[in-house]
Amino acid sequence: MTQTDRAVVIGGGIAGLSTALRLAATGLKVTLAVAGPLGAKDSLHSAATFWAQGGIAAALGADDRPDLHAIDTLTAGAGLSEPDVARRVAGAAPAAIDWLVSLATPFDRDAGGALALGLEAAHSRRRIVHAEGDGTGRVVLQTLITAVRACPSITLMEGARATALIKDAQGRIAGVALRDAEGQAFDLAARAVVLATGGLGALYASTTNPLGATGSGLALAARAGAVMRDMEFVQFHPTAIACGADPMPLATEALRGEGARLINDRGERFMTDIPGAELAPRDVVARAIFAELAAGRRVVLDARLKDVERRFPGVVALCRANGLDPLRDPIPVRPAAHYHMGGVEVDAIGRTALPGLWACGEVAATGLHGANRLASNSLLEALAYASWIAADIAGEARAISTPGAPPAIPAIAPPPSPALRQLMDRQVGVVRERAGLSDAVATLAGAGDDDAARVALMIATLALARTESRGGHFRADHPLPAAHARPSRTTLEAALAVAGLGAPAERQVA
Numbered sequence: 001m002t003q004t005d006r007a008v009v010i011g012g013g014i015a016g017l018s019t020a021l022r023l024a025a026t027g028l029k030v031t032l033a034v035a036g037p038l039g040a041k042d043s044l045h046s047a048a049t050f051w052a053q054g055g056i057a058a059a060l061g062a063d064d065r066p067d068l069h070a071i072d073t074l075t076a077g078a079g080l081s082e083p084d085v086a087r088r089v090a091g092a093a094p095a096a097i098d099w100l101v102s103l104a105t106p107f108d109r110d111a112g113g114a115l116a117l118g119l120e121a122a123h124s125r126r127r128i129v130h131a132e133g134d135g136t137g138r139v140v141l142q143t144l145i146t147a148v149r150a151c152p153s154i155t156l157m158e159g160a161r162a163t164a165l166i167k168d169a170q171g172r173i174a175g176v177a178l179r180d181a182e183g184q185a186f187d188l189a190a191r192a193v194v195l196a197t198g199g200l201g202a203l204y205a206s207t208t209n210p211l212g213a214t215g216s217g218l219a220l221a222a223r224a225g226a227v228m229r230d231m232e233f234v235q236f237h238p239t240a241i242a243c244g245a246d247p248m249p250l251a252t253e254a255l256r257g258e259g260a261r262l263i264n265d266r267g268e269r270f271m272t273d274i275p276g277a278e279l280a281p282r283d284v285v286a287r288a289i290f291a292e293l294a295a296g297r298r299v300v301l302d303a304r305l306k307d308v309e310r311r312f313p314g315v316v317a318l319c320r321a322n323g324l325d326p327l328r329d330p331i332p333v334r335p336a337a338h339y340h341m342g343g344v345e346v347d348a349i350g351r352t353a354l355p356g357l358w359a360c361g362e363v364a365a366t367g368l369h370g371a372n373r374l375a376s377n378s379l380l381e382a383l384a385y386a387s388w389i390a391a392d393i394a395g396e397a398r399a400i401s402t403p404g405a406p407p408a409i410p411a412i413a414p415p416p417s418p419a420l421r422q423l424m425d426r427q428v429g430v431v432r433e434r435a436g437l438s439d440a441v442a443t444l445a446g447a448g449d450d451d452a453a454r455v456a457l458m459i460a461t462l463a464l465a466r467t468e469s470r471g472g473h474f475r476a477d478h479p480l481p482a483a484h485a486r487p488s489r490t491t492l493e494a495a496l497a498v499a500g501l502g503a504p505a506e507r508q509v510a
Contacts, residue, residue, distance in 0.1 A: 004189045006031060007393055008176050010162045010217065011196030014137075015361025015382035017144035019194050022390030024153045031188060032154055033178060035161040035212070055128040055136045055254070056100075056383070057376040058093035061117050064125040066090040073377060076122045076281050077370025078471035079481070080230070085348065085367040089377070089384045096383035097129055105143045107131050119257040120375040121279040128376045134252045134314040140379065162217075165193060165224040165357065173224065173356030192356060192393040195221060195344060196382075199362040200234075201247075203456050204337035204429065205421035208240050208250045214416055215455035217363040221344045222458075227353040229365040230342030232462035235373050235472045236430050238262075238285035239301050240336035243322035248336045251301055251315055253282070253375050258311065260303040263330060264292050283372050283472050286335040290430040293334060300330035335430050339378060341369040341472060342459075350389035358393065360385045371471025416452035420444075428460045433476040437464040 005028060009020045012034030020032045059069040069090035074081045097115070101107065108116040108130045118128040131139035148154050159181030166187060168174040175189040197217025201209030222228055239256070240248035256262075256278040262285070264270050271277045271288055278285065289299050303326050309316050319326045343365040350358045350366075361382040368381050423443060427436035440460040447453035468482035469475050 004191055005029060006188075006190055007192040007194065008033060008188055008190040009194045009196055010176065010220075011035075011198060011361070011363070012158075013196065013198055013361060013382070014140060014144065014379055015198075015363075015386060016194070016196035017141070017148055018383055018386035019196055019360050019389055020154050021144065021147055021151065022386050023194075023393060024151050026390055026394035028153070028191070028394060030154045031157060031190075032148065033157045033160040033162060033176070033188075035159070035216075055118060055120075055130040055376045056093070056097065056140075056379045057120075057123065057127050057374070058097045058129055058380065059090060059125070059127055060094060060097065060115060060129070061126055064127050066093065068124060069093065069127060072122060072124050073368065073374045074370075076372050076374035076471075077368075078283075078372050080233075080370030080470065082367030082370075088348070089366075089368050089381055092384040092387070093380050096380060096387070099383070099387075100140060100143065103143050103147050105131060105140055108133065118254050119279075120253045121256065121276070121285070122281045122374055123376075128254065128257075130254070132313070133310070134254060134312045137379070138314075162197075162220055165220060165354075167224070167354075171355070173354050190356075192358060192396070194350075194389060194393075195352075195357065195359040195363050196361045197363045199340040199343075200455055200459075201337040201340070203416055203421060203424050203452060203459075204234075205246075205418070205425040206240065206334065206336040206429075207247050207421075208237055208336050208338045209247055211247060211415060214452045215340075216451060217359075218343060218455050218458075219451035221352065221354075221357070221359065221363075222454075224354060224357070226357065226359075227345040228342070228458065229345035230371075231340075231458045232466050233341035233369075233371050233472045234337055234428075234459065235282055235339040235341060236286040236335040237338035238282055238289050238335050239331075239333040240338075241318065241322065241324070242332040242334045243319075243324060245322055248334075249315075249318035249322065250338075251303065251331050251333055252312065255301065255303045255305070255308075255312060255315065259305055260301050262289065262333075263300055263302055265298040265300075281372055281471075282338075282375065283474070286430055287474060289333065290335055294431075299333055301333045302330040304328075304330070337424075337429075339369075339373050341365070341371065341373055346385075348388075349392040350385045351392065358389045360389055371473060373472075414450075416456070420447070420453060420456060424456055424459075428456070428463055431474050431476050432463055434464065440464075 007023050007028050008031045009016050010033050020030045023030045059066045070086040073086040110116045117126040119126045120128050130136050160178045162176050164177040166175040173193050177187050195217045199213050200215030201207040202211045202213040239251040292299050343363050344359040346359050346364045427440040444453050444457040467478045469479050470481045
């Protein structure tokens with residue numbers, strides 16, 4: 001491995017594709033490594049972005065401002081969102097939409113030609129930009145894929161799976177070890193490495209994420225010594241379609257924004273006494289549905305709205321593909337693991353604690369989402385940080401020094417077992433308590449040298465240590481937020497040492 005002007009981006013969702021394009025625009029050569037399903041060569045359409053039915057939040061309406069968007073973000077974050085980050089990302093939203101428009105993204109528009117703006121839960125204004133109704137993720141992903149394939153300075157490596165980060169003699173990340181789809185191992189030197197590997201929802205049996213979303217990037221970074229943050233905060237989408245599919249199709253939140261209602265098998269709208277009703281924050285709606293299911297009642301989403309087939313063609317198609325007719329019957333729903341608010345801690349420009357390593361998208365913990373992500377802020381966060389990361393990398397004058405010996409390349413881990421996924425659903429899910437979490441920690445600690453189990457252990461350990469309820473983390477035995485409930489650094493470092501991974505950042509609970 002030698003000195004290089006190349007940046008390596010790992011991951012092919014909106015975060016990875018956007019970062020690669022932004023880096024290429026600075027004049028750097030870029031290698032984009034996209035793993036996809038294990039052993040797959042055609043990987044770009046397997047990213048979680050493809051599944052995103054929501055949209056991109058941006059204060060574009062005449063009655064809206066970025067500061068109002070930031071306030072909604074902070075409110076949803078339950079006291080753990082960083083105010084400066086929320087203001088900065090909300091302020092970057094209009095320019096992010098303009099950039100996508102410049103790439104010919106076909107966003108939905110009103111009769112006058114202006115961008116159509118939708119409403120989603122916990123937003124105080126209509127500010128959600130959509131494409132093909134509920135097809136935003138798919139449309140944006142395809143737009144970015146087309147741009148990446150047309151960019152001569154981006155080398156696309158599909159089916160390439162990162163197995164280790166390589167440090168130089170000074171401890172700087174100077175490259176990445178990879179395996180291709182045939183299992184051949186090789187190393188790439190890099191001036192900069194950007195993790196954009198997505199989340200960990202597939203660690204749960206009930207998930208809306210692609211089954212490759214097992215937190216592999218988190219394990220990669222933690223093994224190299226990166227700082228982890230807020231690992232206990234997992235968002236469960238309230239209205240995954242309960243049709244027996246794995247992963248579960250999603251009934252977008254925008255349906256509730258346009259008037260769809262949650263009803264139990266008694267015919268009751270059980271959300272009416274909760275502030276915001278069906279448009280309460282996601283964690284509130286998820287727990288309300290979970291309580292109905294725990295009581296033995298069935299929950300459906302009545303989405304028999306005017307023009308529902310025209311406005312939400314994706315949901316209608318998903319329902320029909322699974323034997324449901326949403327135009328005639330309400331949709332059976334239940335909460336499912338959807339988004340991870342925690343991850344690799346980064347600063348205001350996406351730098352991790354390891355020189356030479358940046359992180360973007362769901363794998364990163366920027367401080368934007370806090371304990372509970374505001375709807376449609378995830379694609380926005382990836383777009384904003386992609387721009388800032390690219391500018392930072394391009395502006396760095398330092399070149400890497402001669403790398404040390406590359407680390408041993410571990411075998412590619414198998415997907416998480418059904419038993420692990422069921423354990424996470426049952427004991428580290430929507431509602432948690434000490435006995436179940438303790439059992440999960442003990443079970444996962446004995447699961448051996450497996451990345452999926454190690455990442456699951458981080459979540460369970462920190463959920464056990466956080467003795468309060470806040471946002472996506474709800475403890476039945478500690479149902480209220482606490483002023484000083486952060487896990488002690490000693491506790492976390494000891495637990496993660498058992499897992500063979502790095503230590504998380506200490507965090508003051510507001």
